[in-house]
Amino acid sequence: MSARTESLLQPRPTPLKGFVALSVAAHIVFPVLLTIIGWLIAPPKVALDPQPIKASLVRLGKKRDEKLLPRKEEPPPPPPAAEKTAPAVTPAPPDKAVAIPSKDAKADPKKDAAKEPAKDAKKSLFDAFNKTGRPTPDEPEGDPDGDKDGDSSKQEGERYFGLLSAVVKRNYDVSDTIPEGERRTLRATVVIKLGVTGELVDVELSKGSGNELFDAAVVGAVKKAAPFGPPPAHLRDSLKKNGVALVFSP
């Protein structure tokens, strides 16, 4: 070999073009492949901005005819009070003083009833008319499949959240002095965490409304409503770790 042919300056075949072409092809093909694979095996999307759950608990009762005028929504009756046992006391001596009948004193209703049989008959007749078509107190209006703790005329969402919502709502008292115009825009978020027995582990006003009275009222509503009922097994961990966000609006 001559010295001329071995010169480093002599042009020689190079693989650079091939590498560049391969690199360009790889840069095009790989993203396309990754996108296709991503589409094929993509997990369900995580909602970073979750939609609010509308949860309401329908009350147990008879369905109301939609053509009738609405009745006022009323909270469920309070649970029956535990029977109080009267403390044993020494009976007081009988009062011997005779009461002097006053001018305004009401007459004995029994005597009145005896005097006015006609009025009574009329009253009972009216009562009979009044009862026509009226549900008895034992038949509240709601849904035959409803819940005894329900407070709404329709059922939506997870039952436990409906119950939670109903209990908080019962304590959701806000001062009437908040101006009407301001009420439309008020919105506050409270995040609560619950223990396994439904006790309030943590409560935090995560987003205030800008109105002190309203913010205090929504936090107060949660605190007054606690403790809640024990969460169902499938919600227990989530409610303890992540909690639930309650978004209040008037």
Added chain:
Amino acid sequence: MKTPLRLAALLVVTAVPALAQQPVIEISGANFRPMPLALPVPLAQDDGAKGATAEFDAALQFDLQACGLFQVLDRKSYLSDSKEGVTASTITFQNWLNVGAESLVKTQLSKDGENLRGDLRLFNVNAGREELKVSEAVPLKDARRLAHKLANAVYKHFTKETGPFESRIAFVRKSASGKDVYVADWDGKNASAVSNGNINVLPAVAPDRSVAFTSYKRGKPELFIGRGGAEATLLVSNGRMVSGVDFSPDGKRIAYSVADGENAEIWVANADGSGGTKVTDTKYFLNSSPSWSPDGKKLAFVSNRAGSPQVYVMNADGSDVKRLTFQGNYNQTPAWSPRGDLIAFTARDERNAFDLFTVEVATGKIKRLTQDAKNNEEPSFSPNGRLILFTSTRGGSKSLYVMTFEGNNQVALPLDKGDFTTPDWGS
């Protein structure tokens, strides 16, 4: 290389809980409750003011209690001395906190020449600070008006809206000789008769405070108007039965009903009764009780064109008629809220009780305001739309009551015994 890998792993681990879905529950339908407010007896600073104290006090108490914003606390529960000072430094706020007050209103009255002067201070009890100080003067005999002025100042402080306490209402009171129309302060006090004998009903207060009404004094019903205490004069008469007038919010037009045989139609005319035009045309049906929308472009009215009396709305020229109520089979006396969003009306429910409801103009959604309190009828909105004046038989005879537009805080006006009907709330 190990440290960056550990860092990346840590970031992934901490990001997972953040991405975990947190349930979000929306809660609305707050129970708006009146603010607990303490209102001690006014302090009279001189003998001249002493005589006016009781009347002033009664009017101020009623205003603040009946407007629905406040729960005026029982004076028997107050712990502070009645002669406690009226400045923040002289007030023991803990005593007011202990009785549950969130606000405290202190008033002082004094004679100022021929005038009665009233000074009012409003305190935030929690913060222990004065939030409002206002002073007004009126002729000595107008102690109630002074109370209304000061109550308006408190109302405006909280709501940023003009209070209703200096507005006027009209109503009908049954008398031995028939029924007469009266105009009075918002609480029914300071009433004066607009009509004089015979049967006079369905008053409407114009923006200039004149009062139009339906009168049977000449046999058939006709419209009359009373201005500034002068004897009422004829407004509309056309040989048929004219009744149920309502003024447009600008006071330039009136709407009323004209009945002829089995048919009644709505008419619109100028406020002086001229230029009457029939705006409904439904042979054999009844159209009555017109009520103007706050922008003066529409009318709410009652019609039985679909078989039963229901509330309808239409343009003021009679075009674009829409039925608004579909629940109940006897809906009447619509009153359009000055805010425009609601129409209050009377309905007979399935128990044959008359009760008050509102219907949302935009959606037709009906809300019940009264329930299980005998018969409640004839609603009329306050000028700011926050209160509704109505009649109720819950106390025996028909009397006047007010409540909030949501049906809360139903309070009787402090009227003498009597039979009161068809109230109308003016400006």
